[in-house]
Amino acid sequence: MATTAQASQASKPIVSANGGGSPPNPFEIAQRQLDEAAAVLKLDPAIHELLRWPIRELHVTLPVKMDDGTTKIFHGFRVQYNDARGPTKGGIRFHPQETIDTVRALAAWMTWKTAVVDIPLGGGKGGIVCNPKEMSNGELERLSRAYIRQVGRILGLEKDVPAPDVYTTPQIMAWMADEFSFLKGYNEFGVITGKPLALGGSAGRNDATARGGIFTLREAAKVLNFPIKGAPMAVQGFGNAGQYAALLGEELLGCKLVAASDSRGGVYNPAGIDPHALIQHKEKTGSVIGYPGTKEISNEELLELDVPVLIPAALENVITAGNAGRIKARIVAELANGPTTPEADKILHERGVYVIPDFLCNAGGVTVSYFEMVQNAYDYYWDVEMVHERLDKKMTAAFHTVHQAAQQHGVHNRLAAYLVAVSRVAEAVQLRGWV
Ligand code: NAD
Numbered sequence: 001m002a003t004t005a006q007a008s009q010a011s012k013p014i015v016s017a018n019g020g021g022s023p024p025n026p027f028e029i030a031q032r033q034l035d036e037a038a039a040v041l042k043l044d045p046a047i048h049e050l051l052r053w054p055i056r057e058l059h060v061t062l063p064v065k066m067d068d069g070t071t072k073i074f075h076g077f078r079v080q081y082n083d084a085r086g087p088t089k090g091g092i093r094f095h096p097q098e099t100i101d102t103v104r105a106l107a108a109w110m111t112w113k114t115a116v117v118d119i120p121l122g123g124g125k126g127g128i129v130c131n132p133k134e135m136s137n138g139e140l141e142r143l144s145r146a147y148i149r150q151v152g153r154i155l156g157l158e159k160d161v162p163a164p165d166v167y168t169t170p171q172i173m174a175w176m177a178d179e180f181s182f183l184k185g186y187n188e189f190g191v192i193t194g195k196p197l198a199l200g201g202s203a204g205r206n207d208a209t210a211r212g213g214i215f216t217l218r219e220a221a222k223v224l225n226f227p228i229k230g231a232p233m234a235v236q237g238f239g240n241a242g243q244y245a246a247l248l249g250e251e252l253l254g255c256k257l258v259a260a261s262d263s264r265g266g267v268y269n270p271a272g273i274d275p276h277a278l279i280q281h282k283e284k285t286g287s288v289i290g291y292p293g294t295k296e297i298s299n300e301e302l303l304e305l306d307v308p309v310l311i312p313a314a315l316e317n318v319i320t321a322g323n324a325g326r327i328k329a330r331i332v333a334e335l336a337n338g339p340t341t342p343e344a345d346k347i348l349h350e351r352g353v354y355v356i357p358d359f360l361c362n363a364g365g366v367t368v369s370y371f372e373m374v375q376n377a378y379d380y381y382w383d384v385e386m387v388h389e390r391l392d393k394k395m396t397a398a399f400h401t402v403h404q405a406a407q408q409h410g411v412h413n414r415l416a417a418y419l420v421a422v423s424r425v426a427e428a429v430q431l432r433g434w435v
Pocket of ligand 1: 315
């Protein structure tokens with residue numbers, strides 16, 4: 001296991017995964033966001049330094065037999081960022097552009113996310129560099145099992161509990177839970193969340209990220225006195241989180257979907273798009289593109305549409321200093337992780353755009369994952385109404401804590417969310433006597 005001992009190298013600049021060019025290194029962004037919070041909190045320098053780095057990380061190399069008889073070597077990571085408040089928790093991504101710094105950033109954000117919604121967990125993340133779109137089911141299963149055979153040694157109910165993320169599914173979680181159970185010699189399904197219901201998954205997990213985000217959008221509209229019913233909404237990234245956001249935005253708040261996009265581009269109709277029909281169209285054709293009655297737009301154009309509710313639900317760094325001045329939304333609800341750069345945050349704040357920051361807005365997923373862990377531990381399962389009610393309570397409380405911190409300190413919402421989360425993690429670090 002490679003344990004990072006990076007505190008001593010803290011002043012070293014981080015080399016960007018792409019050699020320093022654009023796009024920005026997400027881990028560098030995560031560290032800068034923490035630095036800003038540490039300055040406002042006047043955080044103890046040793047605690048600050050500790051929180052700038054992952055506590056532990058594992059790099060693995062995975063040989064996998066492919067369908068054509070060859071063996072392909074894949075690279076994967078698991079980062080356990082901070083476990084002061086409880087076992088680390090965070091998804092596993094399968095992505096061709098995955099890098100250790102992306103995983104580190106996401107693990108840091110998981111640490112702040114579990115703290116901001118006040119669940120007794122730390123933050124972690126995993127990833128495998130691969131293109132699942134070009135792999136068969138059999139190849140994906142062998143890759144998933146190979147990952148657990150290597151990473152399983154640092155996982156466990158009391159240590160680190162993964163979940164699905166970009167391009168990983170409940171089926172992949174089921175293979176991983178199965179492989180882990182074989183390693184242990186008994187069933188320990190609670191080691192992974194986001195499993196299918198038949199293997200101890202939680203009711204309400206599928207749409208939990210989006211539902212939690214929609215609850216925070218509802219609360220934002222309340223504090224802003226913004227008429228959310230009938231408000232046009234644009235969703236960038238029409239995947240798991242984005243599709244449910246479109247459905248629930250309409251069902252729970254009466255918003256009107258007018259634009260949506262995926263990796264191939266976007267569609268726009270100011271008169272409204274039926275999210276159910278758009279999902280069916282994407283399932284049939286593989287993309288939102290070509291949906292009847294819509295105009296084709298680019299992902300960049302979608303972000304700058306004159307719509308009051310913008311939901312980035314794709315990848316990192318899409319709202320930057322370059323386009324933040326042209327964002328016309330009143331509320332940006334960040335379901336994606338890291339969609340806004342620190343420079344863009346300031347511009348949006350100055351222009352009065354109300355941002356619900358990623359690790360608050362998309363914390364519904366990890367909150368219901370935590371509910372899944374609790375249900376697995378008791379082997380007693382809740383109905384979906386109870387999951388929704390408890391999720392609503394957690395998200396609403398977290399939203400108002402962050403909103404009040406923003407008012408109190410006169411800072412933008414992301415910094416406010418950091419102030420809440422970092423002080424909770426710092427308190428745990430201090431109480432445990434680490435610093
Ligand atoms: P997903 O794989 O289901 O969907 C991602 C979508 O984004 C796909 O429709 C894809 O076509 C689209 N996309 C990819 N590249 C794009 C690009 N350059 N421009 C526009 N669209 C693009 O993934 P997901 O689970 O919905 O996750 C989306 C985001 O939400 C990620 O940032 C993820 O980390 C975050 N998130 C997801 C969850 C969850 O529970 N699913 C929880 C927390 C955060």
